[in-house]
Amino acid sequence: MTAMAKMQAGIPGAAIYDRPVVEVSGLNLVFETADAPVYALSDVNLTINKGDFVSFIGPSGCGKTTLMRVIADLQKPTSGDVRVNGISPEAARLARAYGYVFQAAALYPWRTVLRNITLPLEIMGVAKAERLERAARVLDLVNLKGFERKFPWQLSGGMQQRVSIARALSFDPELMLMDEPFGALDEIIRDHLNEQLLRLWERTNKTVVFVTHSIPEAVFLSTKIVVMSPRPGRIIDIIESDLPANRTLDIRESQRFAEIAHRVREGLRAGHSYED
Amino acid sequence: MRTEALPRPRAAEDGLVARLVAGSTLPILTIAAAVVLIWYVAAIFLNAPVLRDSYERAGRAGVTTQELIADAWAMERPILPAPHQVAFELNKTVFQIDPTSRRSLVYHAWVTLSSALLGFAMGALLGIVLAVGIVHVRTLERSLMPWIIASQTIPILAIAPMIIVVLAAVGIVGLVPKAFISAYLCFFPVTIGMVKGLTSPEPIQLDLMRTYSASTGQTFFMLRWPSALPYLFASLKVAVALAVVGAIVGELPTGAQAGIGARLLAGSYYGQTIQIWAALIGAAVLAGLSVALVGLVERITLRHMGARP
Numbered sequence: 001m002t003a004m005a006k007m008q009a010g011i012p013g014a015a016i017y018d019r020p021v022v023e024v025s026g027l028n029l030v031f032e033t034a035d036a037p038v039y040a041l042s043d044v045n046l047t048i049n050k051g052d053f054v055s056f057i058g059p060s061g062c063g064k065t066t067l068m069r070v071i072a073d074l075q076k077p078t079s080g081d082v083r084v085n086g087i088s089p090e091a092a093r094l095a096r097a098y099g100y101v102f103q104a105a106a107l108y109p110w111r112t113v114l115r116n117i118t119l120p121l122e123i124m125g126v127a128k129a130e131r132l133e134r135a136a137r138v139l140d141l142v143n144l145k146g147f148e149r150k151f152p153w154q155l156s157g158g159m160q161q162r163v164s165i166a167r168a169l170s171f172d173p174e175l176m177l178m179d180e181p182f183g184a185l186d187e188i189i190r191d192h193l194n195e196q197l198l199r200l201w202e203r204t205n206k207t208v209v210f211v212t213h214s215i216p217e218a219v220f221l222s223t224k225i226v227v228m229s230p231r232p233g234r235i236i237d238i239i240e241s242d243l244p245a246n247r248t249l250d251i252r253e254s255q256r257f258a259e260i261a262h263r264v265r266e267g268l269r270a271g272h273s274y275e276d
Numbered sequence: 277m278r279t280e281a282l283p284r285p286r287a288a289e290d291g292l293v294a295r296l297v298a299g300s301t302l303p304i305l306t307i308a309a310a311v312v313l314i315w316y317v318a319a320i321f322l323n324a325p326v327l328r329d330s331y332e333r334a335g336r337a338g339v340t341t342q343e344l345i346a347d348a349w350a351m352e353r354p355i356l357p358a359p360h361q362v363a364f365e366l367n368k369t370v371f372q373i374d375p376t377s378r379r380s381l382v383y384h385a386w387v388t389l390s391s392a393l394l395g396f397a398m399g400a401l402l403g404i405v406l407a408v409g410i411v412h413v414r415t416l417e418r419s420l421m422p423w424i425i426a427s428q429t430i431p432i433l434a435i436a437p438m439i440i441v442v443l444a445a446v447g448i449v450g451l452v453p454k455a456f457i458s459a460y461l462c463f464f465p466v467t468i469g470m471v472k473g474l475t476s477p478e479p480i481q482l483d484l485m486r487t488y489s490a491s492t493g494q495t496f497f498m499l500r501w502p503s504a505l506p507y508l509f510a511s512l513k514v515a516v517a518l519a520v521v522g523a524i525v526g527e528l529p530t531g532a533q534a535g536i537g538a539r540l541l542a543g544s545y546y547g548q549t550i551q552i553w554a555a556l557i558g559a560a561v562l563a564g565l566s567v568a569l570v571g572l573v574e575r576i577t578l579r580h581m582g583a584r585p
Contacts, residue, residue, distance in 0.1 A: 074483055093489055100487040106480045110502045110581035119498065123488045151582035 019086045021175055021207045022048035022071055027080030029066060029233075039232030040066045044080070046226065046235065048209060050174075053201055055210045055218040056226045057264060058271070063233020064211045064226075068177050071209065072100055084175070096124060098175040099168030103183055105160035107152040107167075113139075114148035117167045124171060138166040141200055158189040165197075169204070176208045182217070194220055195249055202245065215268075216252060219243075219261045227264055229271025237267035312359050316349070322356040323348040357550045365554040378534065381558050387535040388523045389562055391451045395458020396519035396566075400512060402459060403466025410467070411474040411500070412492070428464050432457065432522065437529035454535075458522035462515040469511030473504025502581065509574035513567050520563040536562070 029041040041063045048054050056064035069075040070082060073089035084092035092098065099120075107116045117138060118131040126134070139145050142162040152160055161181055168176060182190040194217060201208055201221075212218050218225050219241065227237040241260055243251060251257050295301075327347050331339050349358040357365075369381035376383060406424065409416045436457050443453040477499050485495045527537025536559045543552035 072487060074486060093487065096489060098487070100484070102480050102484065104480055106478075106484050108481070108499065108502070110505075112582065120488045123485075123490045123494050123498070153582075153584060 020047045020049050020083075021052070021085060022046070022209070023081075023083040023086075024067075024071070025081045027067075027070065027082060028078050029063070029070065029075070030078045041070070041077070042232035042234045044233075044235055046238070048207060048224070050207055051205055052224055053198075053208045053210065053222050054224045054226060055212055055222040056228060057212055057215065057218040058228030058233075058236075058268065059213065059230055061233070062228040062230040062271075064228050065179055066233065067228075068179055068209060068211055072098060072177050074100075096120075096171060097173060098177050099171065099173040101161075101165055101168050101176065101178040101181045103180045105152070105157075105164040107160055107163060109152050111151075112148065113144065113150050113152070113155070113163050116152070116163055117170050120167060120171045126171075134170050134172075135166075138169045141169060141203075142166045143196070158185050158193060161185065162193070162196075165200075169200075174206060176206050178208060179211045180213070181210075183212070190214075190217070191249060197221065198247060215261050215264050219257060219264060220247065220249070220252060225260070225264055227267035227271065229268070234271075236271040237263070239263055239267075315356075315359050319354065319356045319358045320345055320348045323351055323354045326355060327351070353547045354549055357553055361550050362553045362557060365550045366557060369551075369554060370558075381539070381554060384535050384539045384555070385558050385562055388520065388527065388537065388559070389566075391454040391526070391535070392458050392516075392519040392523035392562075392566070394451060395455035395522055396462055396516050398455060399459035399462025399519065400466050400515060403463035403511070403515070404470055404508070406463065406467045407470030407474055408496075410471050424464065424467055427460070432461060432525055433528075435460070436522075436525050440526065440529060454523050454526035457526040458519040461518040461522040465511045465514040465518070466508070469507045470504055473507025474500045476507065477503045505577065505581065509570065509577070512570050513574075516566040516570050517563045520559065520566060524559055 024044055024046040027041055027044040028039075031038040031040055044063075044067060046067075056067060058064050066075060070077050071084060071089060073093040082089050085095075085097055087095075108119065111119065114132075114135055117135045118126075121131040121134060135148070136145075139148065142165055144159065144162055144166065147155065147159070147163075152163070155163065161184075165178075165181065182193050185193070197208075198221060208221075210218075210221060222241055225237075225239040225241060226235055227239065228234065229236045239260060243254075243256060243260070324344060327344060331337075348354070349361070351357075354361070366381065369379065373380040375386075406420065410420060439456055439460070440453045443449070443456065481499055481503075482495070485499055490498070523535070524537040524540070527535040528541060536555050539555040539558075540552055543549070543555060
């Protein structure tokens with residue numbers, strides 16, 4: 001249990017549970033560069049509820065990764081209000097409210113798989129016995145039992161990324177922020193990992209924010225799809241997906257899937273200026 | 277999805293000769309043979325004028341080339357001693373004489389090595405401390421770095437006597453002043469290498485620490501330090517060789533009683549070129565062994581840290 005979850009559990013009535021996990025209102029972010037300011041995010045408003053699987057989709061430079069970094073307090077916004085679990089992103093980060101999965105696995109090459117996974121637990125001061133127990137549990141979740149003693153270079157790219165997901169899950173955060181975690185993998189492995197991720201999400205009931213630029217990936221995974229466009233980075237459309245739970249890859253052949261994918265594509269087209 | 281680990285490359289199990297050809301032994305032996313050959317030839321040409329003078333003075337005429345060559349390779353104080361003369365001298369002073377004797381090269385080598393190692397330890401520690409400061413405190417980089425670089429532009433031969441004299445004035449004599457000179461040479465590559473190494477973690481690896489709200493200390497010990505180790509070992513190899521040089525240079529200006537430097541100095545006073553060459557080779561072997569030792573520690577450490585075999 002994270003410190004945040006404990007805090008929430010201590011409050012009777014559980015009214016706080018009804019609060020959105022992430023609330024963003026009037027968010028702007030401007031990078032001051034040498035020649036001209038870059039408007040990375042412009043007037044972004046968004047609410048993410050507990051248990052949601054939200055995808056940010058858009059072309060490169062639309063600010064989807066930046067938006068997630070703001071939520072994670074890896075980037076400070078220029079103006080606007082961001083709340084994570086009802087508190088500021090910085091307070092949420094200090095309370096270890098989220099697990100972050102990066103585009104690259106970012107494993108530490110001098111640590112074995114096991115010790116990569118226990119890294120956040122070591123930092124948080126979890127006792128060794130519990131570290132090992134938690135590591136065993138998350139390794140099972142990502143189907144990597146038996147690889148504890150391997151070093152990262154001995155694993156394939158897909159396995160490395162699964163280790164990084166296990167690492168983010170190890171301290172059991174309520175919120176998972178995933179920045180194109182499968183972007184560097186081939187489509188066959190990506191399909192497989194998407195299905196595994198969906199099963200994982202259903203089992204753990206976590207809130208997931210997922211950045212992607214793949215339309216099928218976004219539609220397949222999400223309960224809510226946030227379509228973004230560049231220059232300035234802004235939200236074009238928010239699509240609540242009514243695809244059933246327990247989806248399998250077959251759902252991509254369905255009529256409803258095609259309709260949602262079409263709406264995403266329309267949004268991307270509307271937002272994209274073809275002048276350049 | 278592939279769920280098996282990648283197989284480790286199979287160790288080569290070829291014959292001895294094949295390994296010699298494939299490995300570095302044969303190339304090294306070839307170069308050594310070439311050096312020895314050139315050395316013998318050079319000894320003839322460099323020593324011949326002196327010999328001809330002595331033949332003239334002795335009134336000997338009609339000396340054959342064979343005799344000249346034999347004499348050139350067997351002089352007592354040659355301009356350039358032949359390799360076997362140096363080898364005999366080394367054999368005598370390393371293996372035949374009791375290592376505790378002042379005439380033993382092992383004794384002198386140990387004197388030099390002990391101050392080199394002390395200086396190496398001090399220099400490496402100073403280098404690491406400076407690098408940690410420079411990486412963590414912005415103002416230190418701007419204020420210290422120019423001085424660190426300036427310190428290395430002063431020739432060590434110029435500053436070594438000053439260090440010895442100043443330290444002697446405050447009552448520090450013997451091993452420590454020489455170690456200071458070693459440390460003066462040593463810390464620089466360590467600082468430069470460690471600044472590079474401690475800043476080598478990628479932004480994504482640092483961001484990861486930030487998402488765990490890790491402390492500066494945790495980020496240092498769990499990320500920056502392990503990332504820097506390969507850089508540290510590369511610097512330490514340079515530093516340990518410099519430490520030996522520093523210790524020898526430190527022995528020269530004081531007319532030290534013992535050490536490789538004292539041996540070189542004594543040899544040049546009395547024109548004992550064979551002794552000088554033996555001491556030179558002793559110094560080279562000492563530095564080489566030190567570098568090899570650091571290399572061994574490096575291999576064991578990095579292997580333990582999961583480096584690819």
